[in-house]
Amino acid sequence: MERRIFIKKCCQVGIGLPLAASLLQSCGALYYxxxxxxxxxxxxxxxxxxxxxxxKKVRRPFVLITVEGLAFPICIYETQEDNYVASLLKCTHRGCELNVGGGIYSCPCHGSEFSASGGLLQGPAERDLKTFKTETDHENIYLYIS
Ligand code: FES
Structure with missing residues (x-):
C-alpha cells in the first residue's frame, strides 16, 4: 500500500471511530x-x-426487565407523565421477540407493529400485546405479573 493511501485510510478510521461512538451513544442502548x-x-x-x-440527567422513555419464568423481557414505557405500560415483548402473531425503538414495538419476523401502549398498529398480528397491570407511588412502579 502506498504511503499516501495508508495515511488517508488511517485518517478516515481516526475520524470515523469517534463519530461512530458518538452516534451509538446518542442512540442509547437498551437498558435493563x-x-x-x-x-x-x-x-x-x-x-x-x-x-x-x-x-446531565436524561430521562429514558422506557426500560426493560426480565422476570423469572418468562421467556421474553417486559418493556415498561412511560406513555404519559407518571403513566406506565408494561408489555411482554412477544409478538402476538407467531411469537417472535419484538424490537423497541422510535416509540413503537416492531417485529423482525413479519413486520407487525405495536404502539408503546401495546396496541396493534399493523399486522399480520391481529391482537394487542399482552400487558400487565401496574400501580405507582412516588418512588416505585409495581407490576402484577400473572
Ligand atoms: S411473528 Fe411477529 S409479525 Fe409474525
Missing amino acids: ATTTQDAGKTIVAKSEFWEVRKN
Whole structure:
C-alpha cells in the first residue's frame, strides 16, 4: 500500500471511530432495570428511568426487565407523565421477540407493529400485546405479573 493511501485510510478510521461512538451513544442502548419482588409484585424504582449523560440527567422513555419464568423481557414505557405500560415483548402473531425503538414495538419476523401502549398498529398480528397491570407511588412502579 502506498504511503499516501495508508495515511488517508488511517485518517478516515481516526475520524470515523469517534463519530461512530458518538452516534451509538446518542442512540442509547437498551437498558435493563433492576427489579425486586415483594408479595407477588415486581418492583421497579422510578429512578431507573434516569441516566446521566455528559453530566446531565436524561430521562429514558422506557426500560426493560426480565422476570423469572418468562421467556421474553417486559418493556415498561412511560406513555404519559407518571403513566406506565408494561408489555411482554412477544409478538402476538407467531411469537417472535419484538424490537423497541422510535416509540413503537416492531417485529423482525413479519413486520407487525405495536404502539408503546401495546396496541396493534399493523399486522399480520391481529391482537394487542399482552400487558400487565401496574400501580405507582412516588418512588416505585409495581407490576402484577400473572
Ligand atoms: S411473528 Fe411477529 S409479525 Fe409474525
